[in-house]
Amino acid sequence: MSEATTAREPAIAARIDEARRLADSGRILEAEQAFLDILRESPRETDALNFVAICAHERGRYAQALALLERAKGVRPDDPITLTNLGVTQAALGRLDQSIEALRAALAAAPDLYVAKLRLAEVLERAGRADDALPLYYGAIVTAQGTGQWLSDATTVPGLRPLVLHAMRTVAAGRRRLFSELFAPLRERHGSAALARFEKCLAVYLTELPANYPDPTQRPKFLYFPDLPTKKFLERELFPWYADLEARAPAIRDEMLGVLAEDSGFEPFLGHFDSDQLEGHLTNTVGPPVWNAFFFFRHGERYEANHRRCPQTSAALEGVPLCYVHEHSPEVCYSVLTAGSHILPHHGVTNTRLVTHLALIVPEDCAIVVGGEMRGWQEGRCFTFDDTFEHEAWNRSGKTRVVMLMDIWNPYLTEVEREALTMLVPAVGDFNHTAGVS
Numbered sequence: 001m002s003e004a005t006t007a008r009e010p011a012i013a014a015r016i017d018e019a020r021r022l023a024d025s026g027r028i029l030e031a032e033q034a035f036l037d038i039l040r041e042s043p044r045e046t047d048a049l050n051f052v053a054i055c056a057h058e059r060g061r062y063a064q065a066l067a068l069l070e071r072a073k074g075v076r077p078d079d080p081i082t083l084t085n086l087g088v089t090q091a092a093l094g095r096l097d098q099s100i101e102a103l104r105a106a107l108a109a110a111p112d113l114y115v116a117k118l119r120l121a122e123v124l125e126r127a128g129r130a131d132d133a134l135p136l137y138y139g140a141i142v143t144a145q146g147t148g149q150w151l152s153d154a155t156t157v158p159g160l161r162p163l164v165l166h167a168m169r170t171v172a173a174g175r176r177r178l179f180s181e182l183f184a185p186l187r188e189r190h191g192s193a194a195l196a197r198f199e200k201c202l203a204v205y206l207t208e209l210p211a212n213y214p215d216p217t218q219r220p221k222f223l224y225f226p227d228l229p230t231k232k233f234l235e236r237e238l239f240p241w242y243a244d245l246e247a248r249a250p251a252i253r254d255e256m257l258g259v260l261a262e263d264s265g266f267e268p269f270l271g272h273f274d275s276d277q278l279e280g281h282l283t284n285t286v287g288p289p290v291w292n293a294f295f296f297f298r299h300g301e302r303y304e305a306n307h308r309r310c311p312q313t314s315a316a317l318e319g320v321p322l323c324y325v326h327e328h329s330p331e332v333c334y335s336v337l338t339a340g341s342h343i344l345p346h347h348g349v350t351n352t353r354l355v356t357h358l359a360l361i362v363p364e365d366c367a368i369v370v371g372g373e374m375r376g377w378q379e380g381r382c383f384t385f386d387d388t389f390e391h392e393a394w395n396r397s398g399k400t401r402v403v404m405l406m407d408i409w410n411p412y413l414t415e416v417e418r419e420a421l422t423m424l425v426p427a428v429g430d431f432n433h434t435a436g437v438s
Helices: 010-024 028-041 046-058 062-075 080-092 096-109 114-126 130-146 158-182 184-190 193-205 242-247 249-262 304-309 311-317 415-435
Strands: 282-284 291-298 332-337 341-346 353-361 366-370 373-375 382-385 391-395 401-409
Touching: 010 028, 010 046, 028 046, 046 062, 046 080, 062 080, 080 096, 080 114, 096 114, 114 130, 114 158, 130 158, 130 415, 158 184, 158 415, 184 193, 184 415, 193 415, 242 249, 242 382, 249 291, 249 304, 249 311, 249 332, 249 353, 249 401, 291 304, 291 311, 304 311, 332 391
Parallel strands: none
Antiparallel strands: 282 341, 291 332, 332 401, 341 391, 353 382, 353 401, 366 373, 366 391
């Protein structure tokens, strides 16, 4: 429930707390009477107005509920709880347009209010707008479950259980239909057999199949592509383009040293956070933790100015099978880890793309650990690893370590599978953005 805008007298505040305790213990009629008594003395208490309105609504007295909620809205026009209850009551009266308006206003005030998302999806579906309802149902479920709600009957308010179950069934069928339709042209061109592994990947993502990770240290944060060879570090023989890249390593290193000396164009690899927000991600034993990057690509965006500053590096990247996915990948950069900095254990997003390092400056006592296997860098040499295995890296020297970091396609994927992934990942991103989840 929401707080009233007016200052409360201590006696009224105590009575509101007692009424809430009655409601929480299931003594609804006593709580309702307590709130009615409060309204006689303090008619602008929005908590009381909302509770009494809900009681009226549940008895089918929608006009009475509406009048109470309009009073509450007059006190607090932007209160998301009042607006949600108002939207639910408008829907009960068949006023779907007004209901949608109220519920959208509730979400504008409180974007993570999952009950408002659920109710808005319900009303949109009633209004014949199932496509608009689908992402809202999904967003409501993800947000609620992220707070520990709607995981079972015990964590779902009884009055919402039928609607929550309906939302879950709708999301399961709707997302399957949405993504299956997306790949229909690809199936027609290449046949189902060419997409068999991809279809299994999609089923795992949609939780229709278990992931069954072959190694317990592998846990992709986003997308797992099954039936690929499970390797922490991959054999050099899989990457014939290493030879050209390593031959260009001296020129790449010279350009890196130039921008490092200028100390411009770098940004935090993890984004701009306060030091306390880096806890659990990055530490340093001797000073501030620093993991900086001079990006050539970031979330798939090409940094033209940096390519112009480093033409030899830019040219070398033309021969690398970078993992291009619209607005998502690749990440390509000079990756700078300062003395004493430690990138703490974490997992990458998907095993469909791998990470290649070309070592440029490597002091002593620097290493990376992937799935429990430790490896050091050799200047001028590449290696590639699957970052969906738990991994960490450290620089325990007194100098700066720099590698060229590149996202590449997993070489065990076929061209058809890569094409399917370049369609799926943006589609999932767009759907999740509409749903209001990351």
